[in-house]
Amino acid sequence: MKLLNRSAAAAPRPALQLVITEDRLEPAGTAPLAADPNLALALIAQDAVDLLLSAEIRRVRVCGADRCALRFLDRSPARNRRWCSMSRCGNRTKVCLHQARTRQSGRITES
Structure with missing residues (x-):
């Protein structure tokens, strides 16, 4: 302090x-x-x-991406923003999750 x-x-x-x-x-x-x-x-x-x-301190969040620890101020109307930036972490995370689901569903149908 x-x-x-x-x-x-x-x-x-x-x-x-x-x-x-x-x-x-x-x-x-x-x-x-x-x-x-x-x-x-x-x-x-x-x-x-x-x-x-300030009262906005309650809106500080930590990025939800696995490899990011940036903090951001969530000013979204629903207060449910998950990533520091959609272009930085959000899109990458969504692509990784989609690829993992695709690989998983490919394994299930091959069996």
């Missing part, structure tokens, strides 16, 4: 700026990336503190 707090306090947050796009207020681009790794860590730590103190 001390390390997280110390890291979060190491740098101020970049100031958010606004632009008007089609009569709507929007954030102006993205915050500049920190060139110093310690400053980058400070920004990550600040986001972690915000998340840990």
Whole structure:
């Protein structure tokens, strides 16, 4: 906890700026990336503190893929997201499961 707090306090947050796009207020681009790794860590730590103190912490999940341990914030309406990313782990897992079922059904019909 001390390390997280110390890291979060190491740098101020970049100031958010606004632009008007089609009569709507929007954030102006993205915050500049920190060139110093310690400053980058400070920004990550600040986001972690915000998340840990928010109600959304209950929506943090661990990816369901066997070879992945990434965490993600499940904002799906049904709160039933299983993978960190469909393109990264979800599709691979579904392909592997389908191939295993196909091999299994092939063994049963050959007998």
